[in-house]
Amino acid sequence: MLNQKVRILIVEDDPDMAELISDLIEAEGWLPTCARSAEEADEILARDRMQLVLVDHNLPGTSGRTFAQRLRSQIDIGIVMVTAAGSAADRVLGLETAADDYVVKPFEPIELTARIKAVLRRTIPSLKQEKDSDHGRGALRLGDWAIDLDARRAVCLSDHSRTLTTAEFALLEILAETPNQPVSRSQILDRLGSESDRYIDRNVDVLVLRLRRKIEINPDLPRHIKTRRGKGYVLHTDDGELSP
Numbered sequence: 001m002l003n004q005k006v007r008i009l010i011v012e013d014d015p016d017m018a019e020l021i022s023d024l025i026e027a028e029g030w031l032p033t034c035a036r037s038a039e040e041a042d043e044i045l046a047r048d049r050m051q052l053v054l055v056d057h058n059l060p061g062t063s064g065r066t067f068a069q070r071l072r073s074q075i076d077i078g079i080v081m082v083t084a085a086g087s088a089a090d091r092v093l094g095l096e097t098a099a100d101d102y103v104v105k106p107f108e109p110i111e112l113t114a115r116i117k118a119v120l121r122r123t124i125p126s127l128k129q130e131k132d133s134d135h136g137r138g139a140l141r142l143g144d145w146a147i148d149l150d151a152r153r154a155v156c157l158s159d160h161s162r163t164l165t166t167a168e169f170a171l172l173e174i175l176a177e178t179p180n181q182p183v184s185r186s187q188i189l190d191r192l193g194s195e196s197d198r199y200i201d202r203n204v205d206v207l208v209l210r211l212r213r214k215i216e217i218n219p220d221l222p223r224h225i226k227t228r229r230g231k232g233y234v235l236h237t238d239d240g241e242l243s244p
Helices: 015-027 038-047 064-074 088-097 109-123 166-176 185-192 200-215
Strands: 007-011 031-035 052-056 078-083 101-104 139-142 145-148 153-156 225-228 232-235
Touching (some): 007 038, 015 109, 031 038, 038 052, 078 109, 109 166, 166 185, 166 200, 200 225
Parallel strands (some): 078 101
Antiparallel strands (some): 145 153
16 A cells, blocks of 8 residues: 555655645554655665655755756665756756656645655556556667566676666556557646646657666667657567567
8 A cells, every 4th residue: 555654755845745745644544754856865765665756856965956867876766856947948858867756846736746756656666556466568679778677677698787667667668558649638648747838748759768778789779669650659579579
């Protein structure tokens, strides 16, 4: 269940906003911890295990974006940016550099909790929907990458230091559900739990580009993640289908 022992770190220097978010998290049955700076958050993460981090963009000292970027390179954890910086450029850059999702102040409480739930389901295997655990989904090869969808593991065989972010793996999962068939941007957005406004389609394109840069030998001439004009994106595996 999504309300069992889920610990969430709130990195927010505004005490009123931190209290508001903390109350929303407690109302869902989650366990909030607050930090007023990236430096304080580092100290908390060094001693306590968290399942997700909510990060404000404008923090004193180290910025929220820099902190999220550093955190992403160190541990595998869900990251949601919560900020007043709501321009298209800010959203795309936030998703491109580190965040799994982006919530703009002011936000509706139901929006924030829905986004948290979506990220938790993608980042914690035990919280995935029951339909995902009823049957094995198999493995696939994408060039130099071996992907195990059941174990939620992606390994680059030539360079084990290369990894996929949780957002990149989530996109790969969505495309792998219907290999060799196009998946529209709106379908991807719906599965990722992102809002559907005129800026967000661009975020999907950025996420696809990030994944191509890691998976494809030549991202400009993709072999595995192709664009089907007017229909969306298509995943082609090396053997044409998922192995049992």
